[in-house]
Amino acid sequence: xxxxxxxxxxxxxxxxxxxxxxxxxxxxxxxxxxxxxxxxxxxxxxxxxxxxxxxxxxxxxxxxxxxxxxxxxxxxxxxxxxxxxxxxxxxxxxxxxxxxxxxxxxxxxxxxxxxxxxxxxxxxxxxxxxxxxxxxxxxxxxxxxxxxxxxxxxxxxxxxxxxxxxxxxxxxxxxxxxxxxxxxxxxxxxxxxxxxxxxxxxxxxxxxxxxxxxxxxxxxxxxxxxxxxxxxxxxxxxxxxxxxxxxxxxxxxxxxxxxxxxxxxxxxxxxx
Numbered sequence: 549x550x551x552x553x554x555x556x557x558x559x560x561x562x563x564x565x566x567x568x569x570x571x572x573x574x575x576x577x578x579x580x581x582x583x584x585x586x587x588x589x590x591x592x593x594x595x596x597x598x599x600x601x602x603x604x605x606x607x608x609x610x611x612x613x614x615x616x617x618x619x620x621x622x623x624x625x626x627x628x629x630x631x632x633x634x635x636x637x638x639x640x641x642x643x644x645x646x647x648x649x650x651x652x653x654x655x656x657x658x659x660x661x662x663x664x665x666x667x668x669x670x671x672x673x674x675x676x677x678x679x680x681x682x683x684x685x686x687x688x689x690x691x692x693x694x695x696x697x698x699x700x701x702x703x704x705x706x707x708x709x710x711x712x713x714x715x716x717x718x719x720x721x722x723x724x725x726x727x728x729x730x731x732x733x734x735x736x737x738x739x740x741x742x743x744x745x746x747x748x749x750x751x752x753x754x755x756x757x758x759x760x761x762x763x764x765x766x767x768x769x770x771x772x773x774x775x776x777x778x779x780x781x782x783x784x785x786x787x788x789x790x791x792x793x794x795x796x797x798x799x800x801x802x803x804x805x806x807x808x809x810x811x812x813x814x815x816x817x818x819x820x
Contacts, residue, residue, distance in 0.1 A: 551621075562592055564592070582599075584599075605665055608662055609664075614694055636665045636685025637687045639687060640660065642695070647702075654766055716789075716793035721815055754797060755791060755794050758793075
């Protein structure tokens with residue numbers, strides 16, 4: 549929070565009726581907290597864009613386990629005052645920290661659209677890997693990184709990723725059966741590349757694709773160079789998590805006896 553105060557004129561938090569001290573701590577540090585019942589991430593974020601009394605032209609989307617580097621904050625202060633009018637968003641590189649170690653190898657640089665003019669932005673309605681999209685304008689590139697650094701332990705992390713695996717399985721199925729809402733809007737070239745790769749991944753055999761993904765990242769892209777933390781990251785996030793998502797896809801398909809019509813009907817009733 550203190551980091552955010554270095555670049556943000558106002559900070560909004562959408563709280564889904566938490567029972568811990570989140571609201572108390574956030575308000576004590578100057579954030580404006582609004583409550584809204586949780587549906588999914590994209591609907592929660594879009595509710596915020598549409599309903600919060602945001603007064604600034606630019607908005608930075610930030611998760612609770614993220615922070616901006618001092619270099620990125622300095623870059624923002626330098627670039628924003630002298631932009632062309634048709635620049636409506638910026639991507640920035642995200643660096644992952646796991647168990648206190650920067651995961652440098654095995655994963656491709658993650659470039660995300662996080663800074664945008666509020667009037668042009670919406671979060672796409674997906675169950676997983678949702679991206680900010682712009683209705684018009686140019687997307688610029690920030691060079692300095694922000695960090696994804698979750699400080700919770702492995703038990704918390706695996707419990708969270710169990711829930712993520714359910715969302716991932718839903719998104720895989722919706723995409724496989726062409727049920728995801730698709731719109732041609734601007735979300736940055738990196739996001740488009742990720743989406744194309746995911747479509748290829750979906751066409752691969754269950755379970756084998758998770759194993760192949762782990763081998764690609766850990767062996768061929770050098771994930772082993774990050775030591776024990778690198779192994780745990782690539783095994784848990786690159787193999788276990790994706791195998792769990794595949795297991796949930798398999799479970800649903802088996803439940804409906806691999807009948808595409810029945811699976812589609814269930815997905816439409818439950819998730820659309």
